[in-house]
């Protein structure tokens with residue numbers, strides 16, 4: 138099905154708005170599949186046969202117009218931008234990485250990393266970790282599940298209900314255990330487990346790297362601190378997850394600050410300057426700009442407007458696939474939202490606040506492969522030195 142737009146609508150279909158349409162579509166129109174956008178129209182396909190095409194077309198057009206209206210006022214301010222002239226046309230490294238057995242796709246958006254890819258993964262992570270430790274961070278290790286109540290307290294479920302993954306044990310009932318014992322042997326359905334065998338969904342997979350830190354600090358009085366951790370994060374993606382640009386399981390090197398607001402701002406800006414300098418050294422095309430968390434439903438929209446008004450979130454975007462950009466890092470000033478939500482105790486007149494920086498190591502590395510090519514021996518000298526690439530290829 139093709140939906141045509143007038144010029145005005147077409148001009149407003151910016152990538153950020155298309156992303157919202159793409160992410161929301163399956164929740165509002167389960168029978169439609171977003172295909173692509175061409176010059177003056179947007180192309181959808183029907184998953185199942187549909188009776189009232191005209192009505193859906195009308196509803197869809199009003200959904201698109203409303204999304205444009207809601208989000209078109211968002212402005213992104215670029216803080217740093219770097220473009221090197223050296224890079225040739227970018228080539229997709231995905232097929233090479235698969236063929237070379239450096240990555241293996243286990244499932245939608247879930248990968249195993251091996252050989253040079255895994256060595257570079259640790260090299261990049263170590264570089265960021267060392268920088269954090271240089272600034273006074275101590276390293277912590279977090280579990281990969283959090284309490285579901287944490288998703289509620291932190292307002293994650295208000296902003297991103299579509300990405301949550303809930304975890305449940307089996308019911309504490311020996312009949313259920315027996316059922317599970319024989320499940321897949323007697324049943325034809327080997328794909329999943331029926332809901333009636335599940336216990337309480339009071340745990341969730343960690344969707345964002347700093348939640349275990351706030352769980353740990355709940356109702357406690359913490360000293361000023363900077364901590365860092367490499368966290369396996371998870372988010373459910375209903376729409377296409379192709380290659381490594383959209384992942385359902387990914388790794389984030391997180392740096393968390395608990396300090397005076399002024400010091401948190403200084404820390405955020407110092408790390409921003411450091412990554413800026415590093416990427417210029419490595420001859421990488423990138424930008425750092427203001428950002429909003431991906432938004433969903435009406436409450437999310439309020440968060441978006443608040444964030445952009447206060448410059449609370451910045452993103453590090455690396456070029457890949459010609460003119461496209463992929464977010465590989467974010468700088469977040471939480472103000473007192475999370476410390477209040479988790480009831481951090483303080484005797485101070487103005488309690489300390491929190492902030493965090495997260496680098497998505499998988500996507501960061503993927504973007505480096507896009508920009509610098511599949512032969513890591515040919516990468517610029519300075520990145521080879523920083524990531525110790527000569528040692529990686531020899532070992």
Ligand SMILES: [Zn+2]
Nearest residue numbers: 346347493495
């Ligand atoms: Zn965080």
